[in-house]
Amino acid sequence: MLSYKESHTLILNNVSRFIDLTELEKQKYISLLSEIKVKKKGFLMQAGEVTQYEYFISKGCLKVYTLDEDGAPHISMFAIEDYWTGDISSFMTKEPSRYYIKATENSELLGISRANYDVLFQEIPKFEKFYRILYQRSLISYIRRSNHGISFTAEERYINFKKKYPQIVKRITQKDLAAYIGITPEFMSKIITKVNRK
Amino acid sequence: MLSYKESHTLILNNVSRFIDLTELEKQKYISLLSEIKVKKKGFLMQAGEVTQYEYFISKGCLKVYTLDEDGAPHISMFAIEDYWTGDISSFMTKEPSRYYIKATENSELLGISRANYDVLFQEIPKFEKFYRILYQRSLISYIRRSNHGISFTAEERYINFKKKYPQIVKRITQKDLAAYIGITPEFMSKIITKVNRK
């Protein structure tokens, strides 16, 4: 029985939630991953590039966002330890991404390249199941979120986010939270003042 | 070479976009499906029930929606021929659904039950790949849509929807479109008048 470095243990635990791997498969899987570090304010990728990796975060915090025609950011997700991130659309189609991924803390990631993603399915077909379930679960939460944005007021969306992701709220700026909730930083400030007053 | 009924040809074509099945596998797959008909205004399922099936629409049009505390509907998708629908969350967790699915036209569907979904993966593991890709693609469009709702004005959302789904716009009421876009029917009416005037 080998012993793994911290980041590898973390990703193997993540994978083992949905599928069981033999020791050999674990080693094979890890051999397909690259280690990546990004400093705070550094970019993991920028709009216009074709995504090279899907990422697993072993340490840190990142934001995934687009810029609209006015240059205003719209954050689509915050990713912290034990989360997966990237631009699955660009990763699959090999077309240029519209997203930026920027570290809001010094971060460490494991990445699987597009080529190795294909190798993975050939060598360990079980990973079809892993990704089937991973995408299924992400899909459930995005279906919910896509209704959320149009069905709730900004104040309700803030309260829900804070309840669901208390650890994340503490690690990000109010301004970034506003860009995620879909309002101006000024209105975010008003909401927080109002909610705390209660 | 067998010949299949229309709905079966349609679903086999859909599946064959992502995986290749042998003749035997096709027959096995079809044996796991149930045929379902719903009349216009009829419910395929209602909130509070545990979802029994995932559905493929071979004919007709349906809307998937929740009701908020005020009883106002929020439509999360319209499903027409060659689309998949259901409540994937309730289907997987076996918890009661919060969704209603109602036919807006007389419709015909093929359903796979939760039990047969598990059998399917055991007997034809290739379907892990099919669902991996199906969920991946749905995920891409829901990620996009979840930003959409908070990043664009109602008028922009309407224009985008009309451009992307011109066939659907023609088949649904303005009121239902409003419940999808996330605005009141009155404001939807104003937007349409304004956009057509241009």
Next chain:
DNA sequence: TAAAAGTCTTAAACTAGTTCATTTTTTTTC
């Protein structure tokens, strides 16, 4: 550790979208 840059707060004037009420038009039903 001082200066610079970025974040947060507050407030006044504005705009997108809601609510409520009424009338007209279209669709459904018997």
Next chain:
DNA sequence: GAAAAAAAATGAACTAGTTTAAGACTTTTA
């Protein structure tokens, strides 16, 4: 094919969220 029901249009008064601008507070950087 007439009556009933539902959908669409219109308008006036309202509310949630934006814009712009300025000052206070915090964090980053040299």
